[in-house]
Amino acid sequence: MTAPMALRAGLTACLLALAAGTASAQSQPQLPGPIPLTPDVARERPVIDLSLCQRLTRHVPAADVEYRPGVDVNGRPVMPADLPGTAGAQPPIPIDLPLSVDLARRMGIALPSVPFLPDDVTSVWLSVVGDRLYLNGQPIDPGAEDRLYAYCRTR
Structure with missing residues (x-):
């Protein structure tokens, strides 16, 4: 499947999720939002805001990064910084991002x-x-989410 076809399939899944979510919106709590959109009627091709891709692309450090958890600069083992009794991980905070396109059109x-x-x-x-x-x-359907990440990685 080519990248444009995969993107179209992913965005179709998003639109169907939107249609399904609208019906049950009264019964389920929503995350903060919404952000109003202003469609750009002059364009005919799909546009994905690349700053959105910068926020979505998962970071995978290269094998030769300087920091390695549990090892000092000389390769000797050290105690981890997150010992028991420390603050620990905080719950995820929602980050809302506008979708700046009229996807269906x-x-x-x-x-x-x-x-x-x-x-x-x-x-x-x-x-x-x-x-x-x-x-x-x-x-979002995990398959559509993976296609969006893949699209953003190519940009």
């Missing part, structure tokens, strides 16, 4: 006629909680 995706989905979706937000992605408070 730009991707050329024809949405089915769904009575609870408005014709002009004006507010959509992407939230990062820990290492998971949420669209309007609903978890």
Whole structure:
């Protein structure tokens, strides 16, 4: 599958998650948001804000990094910095990011006629909680999430 096809499939999954999430929005607590969108009607090709990719791409350190946990600069073992009784890990804090495109129109995706989905979706937000992605408070399908990460890694 080519990168544009994978991106289209991932964004289609996001839109379907949005449609499904709208129906159950009254019964489930939502993450903070929404962020209003301003569609750009002049463009025909999909645009992903690369600053969004910078925030989403998982960091994998190179094998030759200077810091290695549990080892000093000479390669000798040392006690870890996170000993019992220290502050420990904090719970993930949601980070809300605007989706700055009208995804369906730009991707050329024809949405089915769904009575609870408005014709002009004006507010959509992407939230990062820990290492998971949420669209309007609903978890994104892991396959779509992986395709978005893969797309961002190529940029």
